[in-house]
Amino acid sequence: MPANPIAPTVDYEADGVQHGFLRLPWSRNESAWGNLMIPITVIRNGEGPTALLTGASHGDEYEGPVALMDLARTLQPGQVSGRVIIIPFLNYPAFRAGSRLSPIDGANMNRIVPGRPDGTVSYKIADYLQQSLLPLADIVLDFHSGGKTLDFVPFAAAHALPDAAQAARCHAARDAFGAPYSVTMLEIDAVGMFDTACEEMGKVFVTTELGGAGTATARSVGIARRGLRNLLVHAGIVAGEVDRKPTQWLDMPSVDCFSFAEDEGLYEAMVDLGDPIKKGEVIARVHATTRTGQPPQDIRAKLSGVLAARHFPGLIRPGDCASVVAVLVD
Numbered sequence: 001m002p003a004n005p006i007a008p009t010v011d012y013e014a015d016g017v018q019h020g021f022l023r024l025p026w027s028r029n030e031s032a033w034g035n036l037m038i039p040i041t042v043i044r045n046g047e048g049p050t051a052l053l054t055g056a057s058h059g060d061e062y063e064g065p066v067a068l069m070d071l072a073r074t075l076q077p078g079q080v081s082g083r084v085i086i087i088p089f090l091n092y093p094a095f096r097a098g099s100r101l102s103p104i105d106g107a108n109m110n111r112i113v114p115g116r117p118d119g120t121v122s123y124k125i126a127d128y129l130q131q132s133l134l135p136l137a138d139i140v141l142d143f144h145s146g147g148k149t150l151d152f153v154p155f156a157a158a159h160a161l162p163d164a165a166q167a168a169r170c171h172a173a174r175d176a177f178g179a180p181y182s183v184t185m186l187e188i189d190a191v192g193m194f195d196t197a198c199e200e201m202g203k204v205f206v207t208t209e210l211g212g213a214g215t216a217t218a219r220s221v222g223i224a225r226r227g228l229r230n231l232l233v234h235a236g237i238v239a240g241e242v243d244r245k246p247t248q249w250l251d252m253p254s255v256d257c258f259s260f261a262e263d264e265g266l267y268e269a270m271v272d273l274g275d276p277i278k279k280g281e282v283i284a285r286v287h288a289t290t291r292t293g294q295p296p297q298d299i300r301a302k303l304s305g306v307l308a309a310r311h312f313p314g315l316i317r318p319g320d321c322a323s324v325v326a327v328l329v330d
């Protein structure tokens with residue numbers, strides 16, 4: 001494999017604050033010897049753990065970018081023991097386009113890790129993440145939300161992992177984040193996820209789903225800011241106390257949590273996010289749009305819990321994720 005072409009303009013070993021770029025050569029019609037300049041901040045103060053903090057892996061998810069831009073602007077080296085690496089817009093072309101996937105190569109940044117150094121732009125970013133950034137990190141926080149097509153109750157999440165000690169470290173960090181909901185998350189397709197790469201490298205990994213609908217709210221950004229600080233305190237990088245607030249633990253025990261549309265049509269929510277739902281009850285209905293007089297198709301809960309996520313746009317298509325039900329944990 002060739003070397004990754006990304007050249008950082010920051011020095012990861014230097015003390016102080018550096019605002020710079022991951023410079024990725026990107027030759028194109030508009031700029032023959034041009035580069036993609038991905039913003040990055042490194043804040044280091046002596047020895048200590050390293051936190052790698054990323055947002056906009058999907059370009060239409062906004063709580064992470066807002067909270068990370070704030071942190072990059074305000075965190076001082078004197079407040080840090082160790083190192084904080086902040087990349088507010090990991091899939092920068094997607095973020096600039098306001099789209100989930102990269103407009104350059106159509107890639108989903110959270111399905112192509114570990115990437116390739118000789119791949120397209122997104123694959124090169126993923127390879128740099130895997131080969132150069134992840135090995136520096138002790139703890140990783142990767143912000144997500146629902147984007148334009150999903151909406152979530154605000155939660156921090158960790159996965160069920162085969163290594164019980166590592167799972168305990170991840171779950172403790174998730175709980176320290178302190179979102180209103182704390183989820184032990186099941187993925188429908190974990191191959192190529194940044195999450196999986198972090199966990200396989202033995203890192204403490206926390207992700208989030210803090211809202212969605214292609215925007216961020218004052219409330220959801222507040223959760224992101226507070227969680228970010230809590231995580232850095234928990235990691236021993238920033239001094240202080242974790243700001244503990246009540247959280248509702250949720251589990252996703254099986255693929256029965258997910259419902260996928262089998263018909264296209266007009267989506268009618270029958271319950272709202274955070275509402276309780278019992279197995280067999282109707283979560284949503286899909287109305288025909290081609291003729292009147294047709295009964296709607298019911299989407300029913302396959303287990304009891306609360307509505308943790310829902311399809312957001314008013315129209316739904318076959319295969320779309322209609323809803324996610326998560327199970328209450330005491």
Ligand code: ZN
Pocket residue numbers: 057058061143144145146147
């Ligand atoms: Zn996402």
